[in-house]
Amino acid sequence: MAKYNLKINGKTREVDVDAGTPILWVLRDHLNLVGTKYGCGIAQCGACTIHLNGIAMRSCMLPVSSVGNQEITTIEGLSENADHPVQEAWLEHDVAQCGYCQGGQIMTAAALLKNNPNPSDEDIEATMSGNICRCGTYLRIKEAIKTAAAK
Amino acid sequence: MKEKALDRRSFLKVGSLVGGGLLLNFSWLSAKAVKNEVTGQNEFLEFNAFVKITPDNVIQIMSPNPEGGQNVKTSMPMIVADELDADWSQVVVQQADLDTKHYTRQFIGGSQAIRQGWTVLRTAGATARQMLKEAAAQKWQVPVSEVTTEKGMLMHSKSGKKATYGEMATAASALPVLQDVKLKDRSDFHIIGTPVKNVEGKNIVTGKPLFGIDTIKEGMKIAMIVHPPAFGLKLKSYDVASVKKLKGIIDVFDIKVFNEDYERTFFDTTTFNEVVAIVGEDTWSVMKAKKALKVSWEPFESHSYNRNMFGRKSSVTVPAGLESTSESMAQMTGLVSKPANVKRQDGDVEKAFENASKIVEAKYSAPFLAHNCMEPMNFFADVREDKIEMIGPLQKPELTEQALSARLGVPLEKIDFKMTRLGGGYGRRSYAHWAIEAALISQKVKAPVKLVYSREDDMTAGVYRSTYYAKYQAALDSNNNLIGFKVNMGGNPESPIHENRFPAGAVSNYLAEDWEIPSNITTGSFRAPRSNFNAAAEQSFLDEVAEAAGKDPIDFRLDLLEKAKSNPVGQRNDYDADRFAGVLKLLKEKTKSSQLKYPGVSAYFCHNTYAAMVVDMEIQDGSPVVNKVICAMDCGLIINPDGAKNLAEGGIVDALGNALFGKLTFNNGATDQQNFDQYRMIRMNEAPKAIEVYFVENDFEPTGMGEPTFPPVFAAVANSLYRATGKRFYHQPFMSQLS
Numbered sequence: 001m002a003k004y005n006l007k008i009n010g011k012t013r014e015v016d017v018d019a020g021t022p023i024l025w026v027l028r029d030h031l032n033l034v035g036t037k038y039g040c041g042i043a044q045c046g047a048c049t050i051h052l053n054g055i056a057m058r059s060c061m062l063p064v065s066s067v068g069n070q071e072i073t074t075i076e077g078l079s080e081n082a083d084h085p086v087q088e089a090w091l092e093h094d095v096a097q098c099g100y101c102q103g104g105q106i107m108t109a110a111a112l113l114k115n116n117p118n119p120s121d122e123d124i125e126a127t128m129s130g131n132i133c134r135c136g137t138y139l140r141i142k143e144a145i146k147t148a149a150a151k
Numbered sequence: 152m153k154e155k156a157l158d159r160r161s162f163l164k165v166g167s168l169v170g171g172g173l174l175l176n177f178s179w180l181s182a183k184a185v186k187n188e189v190t191g192q193n194e195f196l197e198f199n200a201f202v203k204i205t206p207d208n209v210i211q212i213m214s215p216n217p218e219g220g221q222n223v224k225t226s227m228p229m230i231v232a233d234e235l236d237a238d239w240s241q242v243v244v245q246q247a248d249l250d251t252k253h254y255t256r257q258f259i260g261g262s263q264a265i266r267q268g269w270t271v272l273r274t275a276g277a278t279a280r281q282m283l284k285e286a287a288a289q290k291w292q293v294p295v296s297e298v299t300t301e302k303g304m305l306m307h308s309k310s311g312k313k314a315t316y317g318e319m320a321t322a323a324s325a326l327p328v329l330q331d332v333k334l335k336d337r338s339d340f341h342i343i344g345t346p347v348k349n350v351e352g353k354n355i356v357t358g359k360p361l362f363g364i365d366t367i368k369e370g371m372k373i374a375m376i377v378h379p380p381a382f383g384l385k386l387k388s389y390d391v392a393s394v395k396k397l398k399g400i401i402d403v404f405d406i407k408v409f410n411e412d413y414e415r416t417f418f419d420t421t422t423f424n425e426v427v428a429i430v431g432e433d434t435w436s437v438m439k440a441k442k443a444l445k446v447s448w449e450p451f452e453s454h455s456y457n458r459n460m461f462g463r464k465s466s467v468t469v470p471a472g473l474e475s476t477s478e479s480m481a482q483m484t485g486l487v488s489k490p491a492n493v494k495r496q497d498g499d500v501e502k503a504f505e506n507a508s509k510i511v512e513a514k515y516s517a518p519f520l521a522h523n524c525m526e527p528m529n530f531f532a533d534v535r536e537d538k539i540e541m542i543g544p545l546q547k548p549e550l551t552e553q554a555l556s557a558r559l560g561v562p563l564e565k566i567d568f569k570m571t572r573l574g575g576g577y578g579r580r581s582y583a584h585w586a587i588e589a590a591l592i593s594q595k596v597k598a599p600v601k602l603v604y605s606r607e608d609d610m611t612a613g614v615y616r617s618t619y620y621a622k623y624q625a626a627l628d629s630n631n632n633l634i635g636f637k638v639n640m641g642g643n644p645e646s647p648i649h650e651n652r653f654p655a656g657a658v659s660n661y662l663a664e665d666w667e668i669p670s671n672i673t674t675g676s677f678r679a680p681r682s683n684f685n686a687a688a689e690q691s692f693l694d695e696v697a698e699a700a701g702k703d704p705i706d707f708r709l710d711l712l713e714k715a716k717s718n719p720v721g722q723r724n725d726y727d728a729d730r731f732a733g734v735l736k737l738l739k740e741k742t743k744s745s746q747l748k749y750p751g752v753s754a755y756f757c758h759n760t761y762a763a764m765v766v767d768m769e770i771q772d773g774s775p776v777v778n779k780v781i782c783a784m785d786c787g788l789i790i791n792p793d794g795a796k797n798l799a800e801g802g803i804v805d806a807l808g809n810a811l812f813g814k815l816t817f818n819n820g821a822t823d824q825q826n827f828d829q830y831r832m833i834r835m836n837e838a839p840k841a842i843e844v845y846f847v848e849n850d851f852e853p854t855g856m857g858e859p860t861f862p863p864v865f866a867a868v869a870n871s872l873y874r875a876t877g878k879r880f881y882h883q884p885f886m887s888q889l890s
Contacts, residue, residue, distance in 0.1 A: 035358020136804025
C-alpha cells in the first residue's frame, strides 16, 4: 500500500492503495466516484473513460502509480451542472437507452471536440468506435456530437 | 366506520389472465402520508399506488417496472399523468420498490409493460383526477360535472373558480376511492403521443449512481465468485490458504445456489450451482485474489433437478460431458433431415411436393450468443436476522424474491427488493442466480456485500441464447404459387419453433417439425427469444422462394397474407393478416422514393407488434457498410414517439451486430470468448449510416417495442448481402461466411 495525492476534478484527493490499482477502482471503491464505469477491464469497451490532462484515457488499465501530478477529470467533473455542450447535446438528442456506457461515450466525445472542434463523420467514427454501446444508440451519439460541435 | 376509512386509500392491481386479457381488481391499504422528498416541507398525499400529490403541487408518479433502457420509467408515468391531466413539467417520477401487494407484473420481459400496463396506468391517473374534481366540487359547492381540469388545474368556468391539484390534494385524497371512472377519449390525450425526454437523462449524462453496481453502503464488502472454467465441470477442492492471507481479503468459501430438494421455477436457471466466493475490502484486491486462488475441478455425472412450472412438476436431467460447438453443429446438421416431432400439419404436404414444378430448399444456423450487458452481473445483499435488504438490477424481482425466500427459509415479508436501473438486460437479468449468491455470501460473512461479476465471469458463466439449426423446403406449382411448405428446426438445447406463425395459414400444405438436443450449457431468454432465429431463417428463405417464383419480395409476402386473410388454412394462426400486410404496405410506400442499391426485405410479427424492414448494405474492402435501414412498425398507439424510435434504432443496431459478428463457441465445455477482445460487438463505424422508422397510425391499443424490431433485421441483412454479393448467407454470423 502507498499514499497518493491525486488531482481529481480540480481537487486533491489522498488515497492509500496498492500501487497497481487501476484508477477505475480508485475512483469507484475509494473515492465513491461511480460515474466512471467498469465494463471489461481490458480497455476494449470505453465505459471507464476519463480525461488525463484533457486526453481521453481508459482508466481500467491505468495504474494509480503512473498518474503522478496529472489532472484527472471524470464524468462527475465534466461540468458544474450538466451544461457541457456535449452533455447538453446528449439531452437534446435523448441519446441514452440503458445509459451505462454513456458517461464513457461523453468523455470520449468531449476530448474529441477539444482537439478537433469540427470533426467529420469519419473522424467521429474513428474516435468513437473504441466505445461500445450495447443498446445501439450510435446514430444518436453521432448526431449529438455534431450538435455539440456546432455550438 | 373503520371499513370506510380503509376505502379511502385503494389502489389498483392488474393481473394478466391466461390468453392475454386483463383483470382489474382493487386491493386496500390504510392511509399513509409520505414525507415529501422534494420540498422537505409538504407531505405527499397518496391517491393510489401510482399517484401522490403534495399540497404545494408536486405530483409524484410511481414507475412500477424495472428500467433497463426500454424507457418505461418515462412512458409508464406518461400514461398516468395524461389521465390525471397533470402538467408533465410538475411531475416527479419515482422508481417503485418491489411491492407485490400494490403492483403486479413488476418485471421486464416479453415487451409487455405498456400493453399490459395500459389500462391500469390509465385508471390510476383517471381515478385520482376524478377524486380531485369531487373535492373541488364539494369545496366550491358546484356540481362535479361542471368541474374541469387542464394541466394540473381544477376549474369551474361559471364561477371562475380555480385551484391547483395541490390545493385540493388534502381533501381529495381523503375521499373514498371511486370506481368505474371514465377514461379519456384518445382525442383528449396531451402527453401520450408527444415526444417526452427520458426522465433520467440528466442523471445519466452527469454520471449519477443509478445502477446496481454503483451501490455503496456503510460497511459494505466486495465479493466475486470463481466458477468452473467449463460447463460439465464442478468444484472439487480449493486452497483457502493461497489467498486468505492476501491484503484486503476477508474470507474465501464455497456456496451452493439451490439445494437439491428445491423445485426450480422457470427463471431459476443457475450457470454453476456450486461456486467459490471471495470476499474482500475492495474490488481490485478481490480481483487479484481471484487470479491467485488455486482450485481443482472435476467432471460431473449426469444428474437431475426438480422443476415446478406454475404447478406442473417435472424432473430435468443435466447431461454429463464437455461439449464442443463443432460436435453440436454436426449433430444438428444431421437432425434437420430426420423426421421429428410434428408440431403442425395442414393438407397433404408430401403430395404437394410430388406435384411441384419447383422445389426450393435451404438450411440455416445460428450460434450461441452471450448477452453482454454493459453492466456486468452484480447485486447488493445485506442479510440480517430481522431483515434482508436486496438492491440491484434484475428483470424478475418477484420471482427472485420467492427463490431467495425458499433458499434462506425466510418469509417474503422479511425481504425487501429495491430495483436499480439495469445497465442492459436483454433477458440475461431474468436469471438472477447472482442475487441469491450475493445473499448467501452476505449471510456467511455477516456483513453487507456487493457481488460483482468480472466481464470474464459474465461472458463465460452466462445463460446464453441457444444455438439453432433449421431446414426449410418450399414447393411451387407451374404458376409459381406456393403450394407446399416444410420446416424442420431445433436447437441445442432449445427448439425455436413457432409453428402457428406466418406463413402458416397462408399455405394449403404445411408441415412444421422440431427437435431438441439436451445440453449442460445454460441457456435462456435473449431479446425476442426463439423469434430471433425463426425470423432470420424463415424471412431469408421466403426471399429465396420469392425469387424462385419470380416475384417482388414485398408483393410475394402480400399475396400470401391476402390468402391468409381471405381463405386461411387452419385455425390457430398467430397473426392478424391485415396488420401484417399494413407494415409491408407502409414499407413499400416509404422505400419507393429511396435510392436503394441492395434492398433486403424482411417482416416479422412477435410480442404483439408487427415490423417490416429493408436493409441496404454492401461489402467494401471486406467490411460491411450499411447505407440505410428503413423500418415500418405497427405497435398500435404510440406512447412516446421519440422513445419508440430510439428503441427501434437500438433494436436494429443490436440485431445487425449479432447478425454480422455475434458468436459464442465452445471447446470442451469452455467458451472460446472471454471478453470483448474475442467477442466482437458492433461499433459505431459499423452501424447504419441512416435509419428511418415509420409507424402505422391506427386505434389499436399500444403494444411493446423492446423486442419486435430485433428479429426481422437478420434476414434483411442476409437478403441485402445476397443482392450485394450474389451469395446467399445462411449461417450466422454472416461475416464468418464472407471469407
